[in-house]
Structures are given as C-alpha cells and as structure tokens.
Amino acid sequence: MSKRIVAIIIALVLVIGGIVVSSVGLFFDNSLKKTVTDSDGITESVQSGSDSSKKIVKLSVDGTIQDTGEENPFMGASGYNHQSFLKQLDKIKKDDKVKGVLLEINSPGGGTYESDEIHKKLEEIKAKNKKVYVQMKNMAASGGYYISTPADKIYAGSQTLTGSLGVIISSINYAELADNLGVKDDSVTSGKHKQIMNPMKDMSKEEKDIMQSIIDDSYKQFVKVIKDGRHMSESEVKKLADGRIYSAQQAKANGLIDEIGYEDDAIKDLRKQIKSDNAQIVTYDTSGGIWNIPLSATSKISSMLGIDNMSKYEALVKANKSPQPMYLYGE
Template identity: 35%
Template sequence: MSLEPDLLADRRRLRGRLTLWRGLAILALFGALALVFGSGARDALPGAQHVLRLPVSGTITEDRRVLEALDAAATDNSVRAVLVAIDSPGGTMAGGESLHTALARIARHKPVVAVMGATAASAGYMIAMPAQRVFARESTVTGSIGVLLQSVEISQLLDRLGIQPQVIASGPLKDQPSLFRPLTEEGRAALNRVIGDLYAQFVAIVAAGRHMDPERVRTLADGRVFTGRQALEAGLIDAIGGEREARAWLAAERQVPESLPIRDIETRSRAERLLSSATESIMKTLLSEWLGVDAPLAVWQPAR
C-alpha cells in the first residue's frame, strides 16, 4: 500500500531538517575542538623518521607557509629525505624561484628527489632542478624552458564602439603594455630586456641543476615541451619512473630505507584541519542525504 503524497512530502521535510541539524551539530563539535587545541598552534613535524613529500600541482605561486615548512624540514632530523611530486604546467617566475631556492637549501643537507607526473613544465620543471635525481613517466610532458609575457590591445575595438580611454601615466613606459594603445618600440625593447633577463636566470638554473653547459641548455630552451622519453635522451631528467623508483634510488644511493613512511608536508594548523574535516563531512552529508536524495525526488518523480 503506497503512502499518500502529503505524507511523503512531510517525511522528506523532516529528513531534511534532521540532516541540517546533524550537520550543525558536527560543525559545533569540531569548532569546540578547535578552540580547545587553539587556532594559532601548529603541529611540529613528527618525531619519527620519515620521507617528506611535497605535492606541487596547479599554478605555481609563492606560498609563505610552504616555504616556512620547507625551511623547518631542512634542519629537522626526523626528515630523512624530501620527495617533490610535481604535476603542474608552471606558474610565476618568482613562485618557481622561491620553491627552487627552498629546495636547494634542503638539498645541501639531505637527499631530494623529484617525481614528475602528467605535467612538469616551465616553473614546474624549474623546481625539479635542486633534486639529486629526477624521475618522469615516459608520457610526462615537461620542459617548456622559457619565459612568457602576454597582453591584449583593443584600441581599434574601442574606436568602433566610440570609447576613448583616458590614461595618465608618470612616464612613457608606465602603461606598457596597455589595453588601450599599441605597444611602442620603446616599450617593446624595455619588455624584451625584462624577458631576456628572466630567461637568462632560468637557463642558469637549469644549467646548474643538470650540470650542463649554458649553451647546451639554450639549444633546448626555446619553449618546446618534451615527453619523458625525449627529456631523458636530452639529459633534462635522470630516469623513467615514479615514486616507487624514487624510493628505490633513495635506498640504494642515499641509504634512506624504503620502509620509512611518507608524510605529505602540512601547512595548516590543527584547527584548520579540524574545521576542514568538519566542512567536508557536512558537505558530504548534505549532498548525499539531502540534496542527493530528497531534492531530485521532490522536483521530479517519474510516473509508475
């Protein structure tokens, strides 16, 4: 015997309320725990020996908390080695430089290995340079050694629309490049000098990291990407493989046992992790039990 439509609707509303209050209760619990432990306190790196993994994904920018964690790892005796897991198409030059410098400081005291995933290009390739051993998959896309500056100029479009931008600049190069007027020869020359200097820095980083002659690096640093196999042939990486091969190399060449656990670098406070866990739990509850079940059925019910 089927239930009346009004009774079904009441049951769904009741379940929705219960789910909401359940989520609020979970949030309140984690909030209380966060207050107990303190929002400002940070966990120290675990005392047991381990390999520290630094996952790098997405666009690379400068992250103060990551840099501080890496500086702490450089002098932490429980960190036997650092494994940099890269899956990034690149990012800002300054972001790549900051990570490269921090990893280079660690490499002076303990082993650093880099493992490239699907992509490790441009700044994603740069941050692998302090590693004593660089691994990539055969199909990894890497390289793209170079610097890029892009801009758009829409003055002709604005003319057609009858729009006349008014720009007041302190000098002829202050608004170069500009959306509102073509790049001048003087502006192009100035920007070329900036790009040229950044490019020279990138080439020097690769030359030092790969123990290559800078002229050899320049023949490879025309912005092209390489597969992992091509990069190995060109000397841009050391071996084909992933994390398993990196751990085997650490054990054989740097006496870092493969039995040691791997721990991801953690830059969030205990309170942030608790709140993040609470939020994730609430969202899963709401989406799976409330939105995922009741809402679609309340909106659309196929006729039987």
Template identity: 40%
Template sequence: MKRHPVIWGILLLFLLLFAFYFLVQGIASITGKRTAFSGANKIGIVDIEGIIKDSGEVVDHLNEFAKDDTVKGVILRINSPGGGVAPSQEIYDAVMELRKRKRVLASMSSVAASGGYLVACAGEKIIANSGTLTGSISAVMYFTNTEELMKKVGVKASVIKSGKYKDIGSPIREMTEEEKVLLQGLVDDIYSQFLDVVVRHRNITSETLKDIADGRIFTGRQAQKLGLVDYLGDKQYAVTMLAKLVGIEGEPVVVYPRKKYESMLDYVLQQTSSSLSAVLSTKQRFSYGIHYLMDDYDVRMMAPGNEVR
C-alpha cells in the same frame, strides 16, 4: 572470584590508552597530520600542485622538514605547468637551502614544465614518468589590447602619467615598438636566469641547451634522452631510490607536511574554504607579470576533461 580493583583499574587504563592511540591515528589519517608514534626512518613528500602563484606554503613545508630530524630525505612531487617567476625562484632557493641538511629528489607527475621544471632542477636527481610533460624552458608575458573593442562600444579612455613608460602594456592602446623592445629585454633576462639554473644542475652545455630551450615541451622519455631528466619512474620509484640514498633499511615511512588546522572543526572549515577558493580561482588562472609558464593552450589541455590521452 573477587575482582581486584587495582588490576581492573590497570586494564581500564590500558584500554583507554589504546582507544586514545587509535583516535589520534584516525584523526591524523583524516587531516593529513603526522603523529609522534611514527618511526625515525621517514621520507617527506612536498607536493607542488597547479600553477605556481605563491611560494609561501611550499617554503613552509620545506622548512618544516628541514627542522625534523626524523625525516631523512625529501621528495618534491611536482604536478605544475609553472607560474610566476619570483615564486618559482623562491621555491628553488628554499630547496637548495634544504639540500644543505637533507637529500632531495624531484619526482614529476603529469606535468612539470617551465617553472615546474625550474623547481625540479633543485633536486639532486629528477625522476619522471615516460609520459610526463616537461621542458617548456622559456619565459613569457601576456598583454591584452581592447582598443578596437572600446571603439566599437563607444568607450574612450584618458591617461595622465608621470613618465613615458608608466602605462606600458596598457590594454587601451597599441604598444609602441620602443616599448616592445624594452619588455623583450626583461623577458630575455628572465629567460637567461632560467638557462643558468639548468646549465648549473644538468650535464648540458649552454649551446646545446639553447637549441631545445625554445618553449617546446617533451615527454619524460624524450627529456631523459636530452639530459633534462635522470630516471624514468613513478613516485614510489623515487621514494625507494631516496630511501637507499639515505640508508633506510626496509620500507620507509612516507609523511606529508602538517596541516595548519588543529581540530576537526578547523579541518571542515579549511576544506569548505578550499572548495570555495577553487571555484573562484577559475576566473583568474594566473596573475599579471612575467611567467615561467607553459603556453596557455598547453595549460588548458591539462585541465580536467582535456587530458592528453
């Protein structure tokens, strides 16, 4: 039987299309990219992982989902002990903007405390695991005094400044009582801003909140009893709840933000850079300034090998 060239050409074309489809899907699964072949009933996941030092990437991800009409709702998956005040507030503000267009829920992982809890408050509802560490509603500044050490090794320092407070917090001398009062005022104001957010979003009075907002941490179960958390459950519980809220029938498609790299070579370079950055970043765990951050002991307890068991 003679082979018809047109039929064989059509079959070959279909084979090439199938091969291209699976190639695109395979690359997407490796790089974390979404493809145009997905349906319209999507739930977006934005991960907030580790100490919050910068808001840029998370805000970009939130804006990406805000513009994507196929994404019906967004889950904030938080695994963070907090971090810098400004980036925590910027993420919070970006979530509030997203809520004007999408339904948003917060899902807590191992820890969502201090700045991590501030971000969670922007969600319509907060879901935590029963063993999640959360709370730590507080603000803190860190300073180091090396004056005595410098004396022991024979090092002297001189300072020329334009104002009496220009070297406030200097590591080469003891802080004066006047300076401590000034900095305490800064911390108190930042703390007050945190309390305002919690009172605004949680069904809890400022008087009741101040009794528990002293830096202490809670389990997810304790936090639920105190009104800081709405439901107990894992990420899938949050996804299922959000799917019902936005009217998705059946199993929703869970998607993550697109990666910035656009090729396999970019992916390899990005992963290598990330690994190197992770090694280097262990030398400085957080920047100077005021922080919405769990106590340093608690942060160290969450490091690999030191998990609470």
C-alpha cells in the same frame, strides 16, 4: 509538503551525513598514524617505515605556482598554497632527522618570483646534506621544471609532460575594439612608458624592446638553473629551451630527467641513497591536522557549492591584474 521539497531535504540529510561520516573516518584514520604538530602548526604524519632517525619528507606542488596569499581557514587548505609550502621547506631544513625529500610535482608552472623562491630553498636544503628527489606527475612544465632543477635525481611517469622552458608575459590588446566603441583612456601618467602593455593602447617598438629585455633576463636565469642543475653547457640548454614541451621519453633522451618511474621507484632509490631501507616516509599538513575536522567539513560544503573554486579564481585574478613574467605553460 511537495515532493520536490522532500527530495531536497533528503538530499541535504544525505550530504550532511556523508560529511559527518567522512570527518569521523578522517579522525580515526589519522589517529592510527603517528602525528606530531610543531609550534608553527605543521602536523607531521608517518606514512610508512620504522627508522625515525632517517626521515624522508614527501611534499607536493599541485597547481599553479603563485602566491595568492594565505588560505582562508574556513575554506579549507585545498590547492597550492605558496606561503604554506615555503614553511614546510623551512621545517625540512631545520630538522636534522630529515635526510631526504621527495617532491611530487603536478604543475604547469607559475610566477618567476615564486618559482625562484622555491628553487632557493631547495638549494638551502641540499646544502644541509639532504637528498632531494623529484617525481613528476601528469605535468611539470615551465616553473614546474624550474623548481625541479636542484634535484639530485628527477623521475617522471611514462605519460608525464615536461619542458616549456621559457618565459611569457601575457596581455590582451583591445585598442581597436575600444576605438570602435568610442571608449577612450584618459589616464594621466608621469612618464611616456608608464602605461606599457595597457590593453587599450598599441605598444611601440621601444616599449616592446623594454618588455623583451625583462623577458630575456628571466630567460637567462632559467637557462642558468638548468645548466647548473643538469650539468649541461649553456648552448645545450638553449637548444632545448625554446618553449616546446617534451614527453618523458624525449626529456630523458635530452638529459632533462634521469629516470622514467613512479613514486615507489623514487622512494626505493631515495632510501638506498640515505642508507636506510626502513626510513620513515612522512608528510606535512598545515591545516590543523585531526583537530581541524569542523574546518574540513566546511571545506567540503564550500567545495560542493563551488565557493572554494570561486575564491581561488578570484585570488588568481587579483594576482594577475598586472602583466608579469611567468614561467608558465598553457597561458
């Protein structure tokens, strides 16, 4: 047996052993916490605090806000899952013991539709007399800011980037390249505007005006949620909403956030607002909790092989196969 084969076998043994140890550690770590799984498969874990009559749910939006469908359970629950997140918001709305929400955001934004879905559900949560706080991480731009606007208070770290208040429909025009290569589009359509933004055709002024009108409608909605959420005039919002990004310091000076601080600061403030210094801080898990160790191991293997990333990219490509309005920075 060659040294190369022996090295590969040793490496595989170490990897598998690491996964087993990690999974067992995860089991015992979660066993030490109080966990409850409801009929929807959402596991609630207590992170700290003893006052169970007043709970604060800590949620996270990490990644592009886009509905790429339900996660494959055999690939684990990594990354942002839109449907899972909406279920968590519904659970918060129904739980009378939940008095506050801390929404941690690390996102460049995403779809206009998905961002608006989250915004609507956060408004419904607030209508139940529950406090909603936001703590921005590295970035909370465009749609990441859109979903922040219902918050009673917005915190951002000193190095957070936010803003990018606007809408974009991305498209590539390779009509000239196709023409040079002798490639022709022989599509048959029912109307002259059916192929708006076809990358193999130049857009007419009329078509550009049509797409601009769609962008303008989404932009008006963005301006409205900022105006309502941040108690600004429309003219004040429009001065800020030109697509640029802001540092945390600039955002605070312009009234887009309330405080420069971190998770501990936001939780301390939120506990004060709900009048409970020992309010329980809880998190949700939709992956099956401590009984999902085999799937957790599968997820680790998939991650090491790069399969999970490939699946995410494939889902995003499918979701973006047609140009669509996006509250997105960095496209």
